[in-house]
Structures are given as C-alpha cells and as structure tokens.
Amino acid sequence: MGVIILASQLRPETLRALIEEFVTRDGTRYGHREATLEEMVGAVEVQLKSGEVVIVFDDESESCTMMGRGEWVIRERARERLAEGE
Secondary structure, three states: OEEEEOHHHOOHHHHHHHHHHHHOOOOOOOOOOOOOHHHHHHHHHHHHHHOOEEEEEEOOOOEEEEEEHHHHHHHHHHHHHHHHHO
16 A cells, blocks of 8 residues: 655655655656756655655555656555455
C-alpha cells in the first residue's frame, strides 16, 4: 500500500535530495528544451505545494517516489480491488 508523505514532514535537505533524484531519473522529460536542475527542482516544488504531485512511500518496496495525485488514486483503487478479490 502506498502512503502519502507530506513534503512538510521531511527535512529540507531530504526533500531536496528526493526531488533531485526524481528529476534526474532516466526518462524524465521537461519539454522541448533542456531545463537546468534548478528549474526542474523548482517545477516539482510548485507541483508539490499545489498538491498536483505527491510523495508516496511504498511499504512493499520500502521506497519513496513522486507521482501525480491522480495516478496515486488510480493505483490505490486498483490495489483495493485486487485485495477484495483475494
């Protein structure tokens, strides 16, 4: 099950490291031009503050990631349906 972690629950340096790891992953794209690390981090910070993006701790993999709030809702509903079918 994924648990949302509020950005305010993390120390600033931990949050920064998590965001940097997220934006520098292979496959992460930021439009037609190359964005700087600061621009990418800033964009994610804005999305976290607005609630568009959430930090999720996955207790199965014991890891954190970020995803769109809508994607998290869809995944959690799918997990619930699978659990009901077991």
